[in-house]
Amino acid sequence: MPHEWNAKEYERLGDPMTRWGGQVLERLHLQGNEIVLDGGCGTGRVTEQLVAKLPHGKVIGADASAKMIEEAKERFAGNPRVTLLVADLTEISLPEPVDAILSTATFHWIKDHDKLFTQLAKILKPGGQLVAQCGGVTNIAGVMAAIEEVMRTPPYAAAFEGWHGPWNYATPEETQARLTRVGFTDIDTWLNPEPVTLSSREHLIDYCLTIILGQHILRLPHEQHRAFTEAVVDARLRRAGEPSIDYVRLNIVARRS
Numbered sequence: 001m002p003h004e005w006n007a008k009e010y011e012r013l014g015d016p017m018t019r020w021g022g023q024v025l026e027r028l029h030l031q032g033n034e035i036v037l038d039g040g041c042g043t044g045r046v047t048e049q050l051v052a053k054l055p056h057g058k059v060i061g062a063d064a065s066a067k068m069i070e071e072a073k074e075r076f077a078g079n080p081r082v083t084l085l086v087a088d089l090t091e092i093s094l095p096e097p098v099d100a101i102l103s104t105a106t107f108h109w110i111k112d113h114d115k116l117f118t119q120l121a122k123i124l125k126p127g128g129q130l131v132a133q134c135g136g137v138t139n140i141a142g143v144m145a146a147i148e149e150v151m152r153t154p155p156y157a158a159a160f161e162g163w164h165g166p167w168n169y170a171t172p173e174e175t176q177a178r179l180t181r182v183g184f185t186d187i188d189t190w191l192n193p194e195p196v197t198l199s200s201r202e203h204l205i206d207y208c209l210t211i212i213l214g215q216h217i218l219r220l221p222h223e224q225h226r227a228f229t230e231a232v233v234d235a236r237l238r239r240a241g242e243p244s245i246d247y248v249r250l251n252i253v254a255r256r257s
Helices: 007-013 015-025 045-052 066-075 113-122 141-151 172-181 201-212 222-240
Strands: 035-039 058-063 082-086 098-104 124-135 184-193 248-256
Touching: 007 066, 007 201, 015 045, 015 098, 015 124, 035 045, 045 058, 045 066, 045 098, 058 066, 066 082, 113 124, 113 172, 141 222, 172 184, 172 248, 201 222
Parallel strands: 035 058, 035 098, 058 082, 098 124
Antiparallel strands: 124 248, 184 248
């Protein structure tokens, strides 16, 4: 199961994901009256932009984190055009198929992409659009090197023995093949670098603790969470020389056949 997020901190720190999400949203071709699923909606910052593009439509926001959905419910309180669900995208079921699916910064947290795309195909109308972006192959490679260095050192090593991490950073070619197998056509997949530089060491510590290392720290006693994160950040700073994150995004545009 996905880890539970600190939704209020994610809301405060998630500017990069919101910026990328707005760019990805522009790839959706909308008339304004569709029903669209935002898969992995988080606190609803990108969902809010999607709602604005659907003045006569509806949005279903789904996220595996109950705390994210609680935060999103505050954002959309009283809006009858927004439905919010706590749901795993590999198992999500809807009353009727949707016209389109948008997803940003989510798919890499799901290990089984075959199951993911199979389920998304089931809930998408024939001809419906899938437009998504997530971490792709080589995403945060430099940060991962710092994480792996710290994971190998005492007092942390025993907690991570035999664990292969929480992410699936797929290639465009793997993703295109998976989408083809479950009935998508007009598929375009590609990578683009999106490096992010934060304002300070403390900013990077808060960011990593909330956004990058959530699954890692669950394997450690609570009193080690901050120290582990600080060690990762310092290892990153030794390599990069600045509080940066070397993001690489996997972009997906496809249609359901």
